[in-house]
Amino acid sequence: MLSVKHLLGIKELNAEDIRLILKTADNFKQVLQRPIKKVPSLRDTTVANIFFENSTRTRLSFELAEKRLGADVVNFSASGSSVSKGETLIDTVKNILAMKVDMVVMRHSASGAPWFLANHINASIVNAGDGINEHPTQALLDAYSMKERVGDLKGKHITIIGDIMHSRVALSNIYCLNKLGAKVMVAGPPTLIPKHITDLGVRVEHNLKKALEWCDVANVLRIQLERQHKPLFSTLREYALYYGVNRSMLDSLQKDIVIMHPGPINRGVELNSDVADSKQSIILDQVENGVAVRMAVIYLLSGKREIE
Amino acid sequence: MKTLLNNAQLDLTLQRLAHQLVENHIDFQNTVIIGIQPRGVFLSDRIVKLVKEITKKKEIAYGKLDITFYRDDVHTSSDIQIPSVTDIPFSVEKKNVILVDDVLYTGRTIRSAMDALIDFGRPERVELLVLVDRRFSRELPIHPDYTGYTVDTILTQKVKVNWKEQDGKDEVVLLTKP
Incomplete structure (x- = not known):
């Protein structure tokens, strides 16, 4: 039995909850x-799947998961809805719930939006990503996929590479992996790593080669240009040169590490095609496992x- | 607590059930046995072993079925059920299927099991084997084809089948809740 009524963030789960879900x-x-x-x-x-922000994978994955559990599904996306006429979040959701909806899956660009909603409505809420805060189901499916490849995560070395600053996947992954007893490192240019991230119990590395040598699994994140309001590195080409994961770099390591990416990939920026499509990559396993984890x-x- | 079947009686009953199965299905050419998770599997393990001994066959098609996701009380039961493993390593299409569970009570578990089974194909025929039948307590029109022991019970009683491998000894007991 889960200790929570909603899945808002991994932060609020305990290790037992995570193990039960997996x-x-x-x-x-x-x-x-x-x-x-x-x-x-x-x-x-x-x-109800309520998406105030764009999504391909997460939304399809949730919809499939719900349908395969035999639930009825309604989809809502902000574009083309009354949100553009100025309807508030609570009003929008209350109207959807008035149509007898039992559970809400929500993605929102504002961090904390699902918590706000949980205080105002009775239905169970699943956070499908809120701003730069958390993306709990992604962290769970990442943990599930890692476990499938490298076994129990206790003591395993996991590096998260790239835009840590703007990534909700990074934060949820850190919480989740810490709770499962893995050792976590974040790697990337100093401008993309939040100042006090070491408070979360992670190591920080600015040299990609060293970061890859240390880890068993590398979770490569997307550069989120849409959230970077001021330039944090000079050019994408320069970023790719210093922090892009490519074949020759992986071949220079002493071991075969597992490569992950939550998608969508900027090919040739954070990840090269010769890595993304190789045997070391479990990117499509992540997508496959996503449906099972969300069903759980x-x-x-x-x-x-x-029950009323 | 009252003992309904002790070790020796339970052993005889299992022998009889296995012989009845062999009597009807002879060489198990087109017949498969499926135990219902979690506690029906202890019974089906025993039955399969006995049937193998009687028919002198090395292999009999044997699967395990978890019905958690097919229950009709996901929201109404106080605690959500944690699933076990489903393992049916063969097709049930056009097979005679013998469903095996330890105690038959309301019949709802068997209803779920039939729903779950049909998702794996269309069996030729489905039969039901239970060790204990708590008769007159059915909520659905379900009736066993092979019964080990029949008992009349009231609502506050519970029938528990203990197995050596799980509970330390083989016996069937009737518990009365205070």
Whole structure:
């Protein structure tokens, strides 16, 4: 049983919650490999996917997860909705809930938006990414995919590379990996690494080669140009030169490390195609596992639903 | 606590059930056994072992089915159920399937199990084997084909089947909640 009613952030979960989600995801992964990839557990549940920010993977993944649990799904995206007429977040969500929706999956560009919502409505909320704060399901599917490749994460070395400053994936990953007992390092140019990040119990490295030599798994993050309001490095070409992960660099290491990326990839910037499409990369496994992990989260949260 | 079947009685009952299966399915050519997780599997393990001994066959198609996601009380039960593993390493298409569970009570578990089973294909026929039938307490029109022991119980009672490998000894007991 989860200790929370909502999945707002990994910060609020304990290690047991995370293990329970990952274990339940195993069962759903098995379901997804059957000819009929669907179970009827949530046939009495309606889920609203509310996306105030663009998304391909996360939104499709949530929608598939919900449908494969037998839930009814409604989708909402801010563009083309009454949000552009000035409707507030609470009003928008309350109107959706008035149509008898039991659970809300929300992505929002403002950090903390899901917490705000949780204080005002009764339905369970799953955070699908809020601003530069957290992206809990991504961290869970990352942990699941790492575990699948390298076994128990206790004591394993994980490096997160790139735009740590603007990445909700980085923060959720750090919380999640710490709770599972992994050792975490963040690597990137000083301008993209928040000042006091070491308070979270992570190492910081500015030399990419050293960072890769240290780790078992490298999680490479996207450079989020849309969130960088002032220039933090001179050119993308320079960034790629110093922090882009490429084949020759991986070949120069003594071991085969696992490469991950939450997508969408800027090919040739943070990650070269000869790495992204290689055997060392588990990028597509991450996407596949995403559906199973999200099924686990929604299934476990649905047990917390109050029946009127 | 009242003992319904002791070790020796339980052993005889299992023997009888296995013989009844062999009587109806002879060489198990087109028949598969599927135990329902988690506690039906202890029974199906025993039954499969006995059937192998009787038929002198080395292999019998045997699977395990978890029904957690097919339950009809996901929201109404106080605690969400944690799933076990489903392992059906063969097709059930056009097979005779024998579902195995330890205690038959309301029939809702078997309803879920049939739903789950049908997701793996269309069996020729489905039969039900239970060790203990708590009769007159059914909430659905479900009836076992092979029954080890029949007992009349009231709502506050619970039938527990103990297995050597899990609980230290083989027996069936009737517990009465205070």
